[in-house]
Amino acid sequence: MVADDPSKCDEAYPTCFNCKRQDVPCSLSGTIADSPETNRLPSHSLQPNILPPTPSSTDENVFTPPSDHASAAMATVAEQIAPFPPHELWSNDFELMHHYCTVTAEALSTQREMRHVWRVVMPKEGYRHPFVMHGILAISATHKAYLLPNGRKKYLAMSDYHQTVGSEGFRSALQNVCPETKVPIFCFASIVIFFMFALPIRSEGGRLEAPIQNWLELGTLTRGIKKNLSPLLPGVLRSEFAPIVYGVWPIEGVGPVDNIPSLENSLLPLDTWDAIGRLRDFYKTDLPSTSLEHYLELVDKLEENAKLIARAGPYVECGAVIAWIYGIHDSIIMDIAAYRPHALLILAYYSLFLSTLERNHWYTKGWSKQLIEDIEVHLIGQPKFLELFQWPKEKLAESHHWL
Secondary structure, eight states: OOSSOTTOOOOOOOOOHHHHHHTSOOTTOBOOOOOTTSOOOOOBTTSOOOSOOOTTTSOTTOOOOHHHHHHHHHHHHHHHHOSSOHHHHHHHHHHHHHHIIIIIGGGSOSSHHHHHIIIIIHHHHHHHOHHHHHHHHHHHHHHHHHHOGGGHHHHHHHHHHHHHHHHHHHHHHHTTOOTTTHHHHHHHHHHHHHHHHTHHHHSGGGOOSSHHHHHHHHHHHHHHHHHHSGGGHHHHHTSTTHHHHHHTOTTTTSSOTTOOOOOTTSSSOTTHHHHHHHHHHHHHHHSOHHHHHHHHHHHHHHHHHHHHHHHTTTOOOHHHHHGGGGGOOHHHHHHHHTTOHHHHHHHHHHHHHHHTTTTTOGGGTTHHHHHHHHHHHHHTTOHHHHHHHHHHHHHHHHHHHTO
């Protein structure tokens, strides 16, 4: 953190937009014990409680089917916030499921293997686990709200309803993690990423309330899912859901990591490597030694993220772009939350990378432009930062010209 006294912090993490709007407890909230050996974020309303139960809280020899707990939790919430009478809700849900299988599933990825998972594997998990089905219906409703402006109010109400009910079941399932629930938990967590990415689409007029803070909310969620679902990955990789895990890491198995790929056929500007080099040099001369190491590490990770995007060509997947978020040190997260210029500058460069998703992924639209506009507002009156800010700003404007 770039601050006079790094031992003290009065910054607050962002709050969950959807739960705040519904006036319900955030289903992804959870307290995770701090550990000096890990790079955990402080507790946050959006950080999912996805750690396996401790031995003291469960008997390893006894399995309690999670469906009973999840169904009871979902039923209680469903009765409280249902947007329509039961007969209308059933009819609308049938419409949403049809739309998901015929339209939405095909629009969640550019890779054939991954589209198969969304279209075929995900619904099968939904049949067995109602909280997954609620997640499916939530993202389908969000997609219909995006496609049909005249029905936006109706579909957003259905989206919020299904996401909230599904999240209750998800939270209950997390208390009974076992081989049978690893894949459905991973399924719902993946849907949550899409749902949170679609925040601009779900926001009034497509405008984010506070783009930088909203991005922190998204980033905190993805970091939590990445960290805390890791114990489940071996089971997921042996399932039909494996393409989702492998498909977002195109850099693996494609030559040495330090190889610099060509940008000729990518969605990044041709001078990206030079721009990253200038950013690195700026930090070396302008940051105090106490902060320099973490920022240089993050620039290195930005370069690695550019390699992921470059190797994906014109078909960049969501996971390739959010990979950078996993490597952000907690101190820089706090710097971003405090609008400190060094942190905002590298976030501006990342917003250009984020824009590469908007060409092919409907649920990411609206992030990059609003994020860089908010960053510019907070850099006003700081010429040395604005000078380096011009590169991502201009390149992003060129990119949006073709979207």
